[in-house]
Amino acid sequence: MVEATSDAQLALNVVSPMQQQTDALLTIDQLANFGLKSPEGPGKHYVLDTNVLLHEPGCLNRFQDNHLCIPADVLSELDRFKTEQTERGANARRVHRKLTEIFGPQSQVTKGVPTDGGGTIRLVIYDPSLCEKSSKELRRFHRIFPDRERVDHRILACTLLLAEHVDPPVVLVTKDLNMQLKARAVGITCEDYLNDKVAPQDSAKREMVRLMLDQNELQRFASSGEIELGDERTSELHVNQYVLLEAGEKQTIPARFGLGGKLVRLVVPEVLRIPDGNHLKPLNLGQKCFIDALLNPEISLVTCFGQAGTGKTLVAMAAGLHGVFAREF
Structure with a gap:
């Protein structure tokens, strides 16, 4: 006698290939060759996104005694920009020159090279054909973000993989807000690069x-x-x-x-005269210094920091109009 079985019952007995898959651990040599083995010394592992390097090529010297990790996919992305005759292209070329200088011809780029601050810098490689088999977290990640060819996803996967194999905290540093959200969605610690900014409390x-x-x-x-x-x-x-x-x-x-x-x-007029407009009189010492700098032809660049509503934009515009109507420009 044959017992009928519904489709729903059959479905319960089917095991997906993903469920059957077991973790295939990477060997010690593979960990070292992929840059997944932690160098000696304390410190966090900072994974740098491409946009951080393009934003400030000098950032490689700003992480003190921590470990810098550059995903290999970042180098591929830099290659796309290095031929541009733009600031972005110039920065990409500076990063390539700096990395070539740091690693040198004899260095093992995935093992870690000491930096001046007491930390290390190394390349980290993400190979989907091997790495996914060794990590449940990566398989989960690619179920959420299935596009394996997208560079952002490969850098995120590289960060996840690194976090599984090293003890110190692993932090992704990126200026891409969307990438920061994706990182947090899969449990990756993420930070913006702020080393080039002045803290408001310091300036105050x-x-x-x-x-x-x-x-x-x-x-x-x-x-x-x-x-x-x-x-x-x-x-x-x-x-x-x-x-x-x-x-x-x-x-x-x-x-x-x-x-x-x-x-x-200081050479500061009593008022900034603007024809057909309101004249502007500096109200405090800071505005007087600002106007003196703005109207001085020997000072080619002026930067100003201050809280909202203190007159930065107003004074700058008034000084510019004053110079134009006085035929100084």
């Missing part, structure tokens, strides 16, 4: 340097518009740095440290 704490003068020196500066104090008093100043000269609590005059080593008086 910076105060204008004060130089003490006697009464005669301050009076001489007020009358002539310049004064030379000597290297022993100005050695720590930078060209075009703004300082406050003071001779007593209530006697202060702002000045700018010029190219010739002299302190010069």
